[in-house]
Amino acid sequence: MEGVDHLAHERNKSEFDVDAMKIVWAGSPHAFVVSDRISKLVASDPGFRKDNRSTLSRKELFKNTLRKAAYAWKTIIDLHLSEEEAAKLRFYVDEPAFTDVHWGMFIPAIKGQGTEEQQQKWLPLAYKMQIIGCYAQTELGHGSNVQGLETTATFDPQTDEFIIHSPTLTSSKWWPGGLGKVATHAIAYALLIVGGREQGVHGFIVQLRSLEDHSPLPGMTVGDIGMKFGNGAYNAMDNGVLRFDHVRIPRNQMLMRVSQVTCEGKYKQSDVPRQLVYGAMLYVRQTIVADASCALSRAVCIATRYSAVRRQFGSQNGGPETQVIDYKTQQSRLFPLLASAYAFRFVGEWLKWLYADVTQRLQANDFSTLPEAHACTAGLKSLTTTATADGIEECRKLCGGHGYLCSSGLPELFAVYVPACTYEGENTVLLLQVARFLMKTVSQLGSSKKPVGTIAYMTRVEHLMQCRCGVQRGFAELSADLVEAAVAHCQLLVVSKFIEKLQQEIPGKGVKQQLEVLCNIYALFLLHKHQGDFLSTGCITPKHAALANDELRSLYSQVRPNAIALVDAFNYTDHYLGSILGCYDGNVYPKLYEAAWKDPLNESVVPDGYHQYIRPLLKQEIRTARL
Numbered sequence: 001m002e003g004v005d006h007l008a009h010e011r012n013k014s015e016f017d018v019d020a021m022k023i024v025w026a027g028s029p030h031a032f033v034v035s036d037r038i039s040k041l042v043a044s045d046p047g048f049r050k051d052n053r054s055t056l057s058r059k060e061l062f063k064n065t066l067r068k069a070a071y072a073w074k075t076i077i078d079l080h081l082s083e084e085e086a087a088k089l090r091f092y093v094d095e096p097a098f099t100d101v102h103w104g105m106f107i108p109a110i111k112g113q114g115t116e117e118q119q120q121k122w123l124p125l126a127y128k129m130q131i132i133g134c135y136a137q138t139e140l141g142h143g144s145n146v147q148g149l150e151t152t153a154t155f156d157p158q159t160d161e162f163i164i165h166s167p168t169l170t171s172s173k174w175w176p177g178g179l180g181k182v183a184t185h186a187i188a189y190a191l192l193i194v195g196g197r198e199q200g201v202h203g204f205i206v207q208l209r210s211l212e213d214h215s216p217l218p219g220m221t222v223g224d225i226g227m228k229f230g231n232g233a234y235n236a237m238d239n240g241v242l243r244f245d246h247v248r249i250p251r252n253q254m255l256m257r258v259s260q261v262t263c264e265g266k267y268k269q270s271d272v273p274r275q276l277v278y279g280a281m282l283y284v285r286q287t288i289v290a291d292a293s294c295a296l297s298r299a300v301c302i303a304t305r306y307s308a309v310r311r312q313f314g315s316q317n318g319g320p321e322t323q324v325i326d327y328k329t330q331q332s333r334l335f336p337l338l339a340s341a342y343a344f345r346f347v348g349e350w351l352k353w354l355y356a357d358v359t360q361r362l363q364a365n366d367f368s369t370l371p372e373a374h375a376c377t378a379g380l381k382s383l384t385t386t387a388t389a390d391g392i393e394e395c396r397k398l399c400g401g402h403g404y405l406c407s408s409g410l411p412e413l414f415a416v417y418v419p420a421c422t423y424e425g426e427n428t429v430l431l432l433q434v435a436r437f438l439m440k441t442v443s444q445l446g447s448s449k450k451p452v453g454t455i456a457y458m459t460r461v462e463h464l465m466q467c468r469c470g471v472q473r474g475f476a477e478l479s480a481d482l483v484e485a486a487v488a489h490c491q492l493l494v495v496s497k498f499i500e501k502l503q504q505e506i507p508g509k510g511v512k513q514q515l516e517v518l519c520n521i522y523a524l525f526l527l528h529k530h531q532g533d534f535l536s537t538g539c540i541t542p543k544h545a546a547l548a549n550d551e552l553r554s555l556y557s558q559v560r561p562n563a564i565a566l567v568d569a570f571n572y573t574d575h576y577l578g579s580i581l582g583c584y585d586g587n588v589y590p591k592l593y594e595a596a597w598k599d600p601l602n603e604s605v606v607p608d609g610y611h612q613y614i615r616p617l618l619k620q621e622i623r624t625a626r627l
């Protein structure tokens with residue numbers, strides 16, 4: 001029945017203060033208040049409805065996304081929302097759209113690679129959305145290999161301009177979000193050519209469309225690249241294709257914080273690492289780790305609540321069947337994902353601090369922690385997105401057949417999430433960057449440069465020193481193994497940041513104890529999953545492995561009575577979850593049944609096509625082909 005909490009008996013089992021855990025998950029009391037208020041504002045406004053998305057055509061979906069983006073912007077202005085509240089509103093609207101790239105990439109790129117003057121000119125326009133930006137780096141022929149990009153930016157000293165050109169088909173910009181139909185401007189990455197000399201890839205602000213009638217400017221061929229994976233919400237994003245035909249832009253539209261071109265045509269590399277050109281990617285990768293904890297927690301919330309509702313087998317003397325959450329197999333699949341959601345939340349908090357710290361240091365021209373920041377953002381982005389994509393699929397499977405319904409929310413969550421393993425750095429390519437960082441650390445062992453920070457533990461691997469010779473040859477040959485070492489390094493990071501979180505003051509009855517259980521589940525699940533490596537390297541004995549397994553089972557039993565409360569702590573509205581299986585009151589079956597009849601296919605009892613195709617079949621009116 002409506003209004004009845006079918007999960008009340010589960011919530012009554014909780015052994016900790018859920019409201020206190022909500023604050024831990026949100027990050028602070030202030031963050032909780034903002035998040036709670038904005039999520040309820042979005043959930044209560046019919047202008048942000050999203051339950052009809054799966055019935056829309058791509059053009060209807062896209063137009064509806066534009067409407068929502070405009071409505072969200074009007075809401076932000078009308079309610080005088082702060083930047084923090086506006087970001088939360090965009091998050092809870094939960095629709096991939098051009099605004100994600102405008103706010104998440106275009107603006108950070110100008111802030112990180114633009115001069116003060118360029119920031120003063122372009123940021124006010126972007127903040128007021130008087131221009132809409134995209135991040136046009138990837139091309140048809142190159143995405144991972146940024147230095148392989150073919151778009152050219154040739155300086156013309158006669159006119160003090162750059163000529164932006166797409167010399168080959170493979171140099172066509174391809175994939176940038178927002179580019180296809182909406183963006184008026186791009187940060188376009190191109191191979192800089194000055195005085196006939198190539199100077200590597202740099203960023204340029206290029207206007208793409210008229211601010212009067214939105215028509216593409218002369219020399220621009222631009223459009224959408226077409227439908228993407230599934231018919232999920234990511235098709236609301238106009239990932240685009242763009243070709244430049246000798247487009248001229250003023251010299252002051254090259255982002256010149258990292259390097260400059262003078263009006264005389266002199267190329268000047270300032271004394272900052274050229275990698276600052278990649279700065280926007282560092283920023284986005286750290287936000288993607290926080291996104292992973294959100295996406296995984298959504299899937300785990302749905303699967304946990306449904307696992308407590310679903311009963312299958314196990315009836316004793318006509319009594320109720322067993323809740324599937326009580327099966328040890330269900331627990332061994334679900335609870336490590338619950339622990340991972342919390343683990344990624346805390347490592348994401350730390351990574352946000354690391355990024356802020358390195359940004360502050362860069363402003364003082366201190367580049368000492370940039371390599372570590374790159375390795376951490378690259379590695380954790382790779383690790384958390386792979387685990388989250390796999391985790392969302394596992395949560396679908398944990399929900400049996402109903403997990404495959406769009407009304408479960410899981411197919412769309414999966415379809416929208418999985419490109420995170422590819423965009424902002426393909427996950428294996430990024431792990432190779434971590435491996436390169438680790439091997440560089442090994443090569444420096446024994447020197448005066450001692451490993452510090454997240455690699456301090458490597459002082460204990462002096463014995464690796466003998467493999468210093470032939471590092472380059474070894475690297476390529478052993479890259480698959482080195483990628484595994486990179487994953488292990490990142491897993492150590494996640495576990496150590498969870499442990500550091502537990503060393504902080506954490507208020508609330510039973511809250512720290514619950515987090516300790518989840519931390520131990522995360523760590524022991526990894527040990528169990530990779531016990532072959534731990535055993536073969538002598539790090540543990542078979543007895544240790546057996547003890548870990550026993551302890552895991554015990555830990556699952558400790559989580560079981562608190563599982564519903566632990567996912568309630570995410571404080572997600574039913575609107576944001578978008579899932580009948582994960583609805584707060586657990587009243588699943590009536591909602592599933594009711595939702596079925598809303599499908600357009602049920603608008604008529606006799607389906608379109610019956611009289612044309614089925615009736616002739618049934619009435620043998622179709623001449624059977626001679627066999």
Ligand SMILES: CCCCCCCC/C=C\CCCCCC(=O)SCCNC(=O)CCNC(=O)[C@H](O)C(C)(C)COP(=O)(O)OP(=O)(O)OC[C@H]1O[C@@H](n2cnc3c(N)ncnc32)[C@H](O)[C@@H]1OP(=O)(O)O
Nearest residue numbers: 096100137143144145146147275278281295374423424425
């Ligand atoms: C439901 C959930 C929410 C859903 C939300 C939906 C909406 C989402 C909307 C938007 C999000 C999607 C946005 C996606 C945007 C994009 O994809 S933008 C394009 C991203 N592209 C990439 O990431 C390209 C990856 N490739 C690279 O980064 C580089 O090519 C490379 C690092 C792989 C290689 O760089 P290269 O210049 O060739 O140099 P190397 O020789 O490898 O390295 C040279 C040294 O530079 C160091 N380094 C490399 N990168 C960085 C960096 N970023 N920062 C600092 N340092 C860096 C590297 O370690 C080397 O140092 P050493 O010489 O000391 O070893």
Ligand SMILES: Cc1cc2nc3c(=O)[nH]c(=O)nc-3n(C[C@H](O)[C@H](O)[C@H](O)COP(=O)(O)OP(=O)(O)OC[C@H]3O[C@@H](n4cnc5c(N)ncnc54)[C@H](O)[C@@H]3O)c2cc1C
Nearest residue numbers: 135137138142143144175176177419422423424425426428
């Ligand atoms: C949904 C989505 C949104 C996107 N949005 C944007 C955007 O807004 N702006 C933008 O500029 N780009 C965007 N991209 C593009 C994205 O950044 C690239 O697709 C991504 O960087 C991967 O590059 P690639 O496609 O060239 O993959 P590739 O590098 O071609 O990967 C193919 C395979 O090659 C392997 N590989 C590549 N190099 C190596 C190597 N050195 N060693 C070993 N293996 C290797 C990879 O591991 C992978 O298995 C988006 C992509 C998607 C899917």
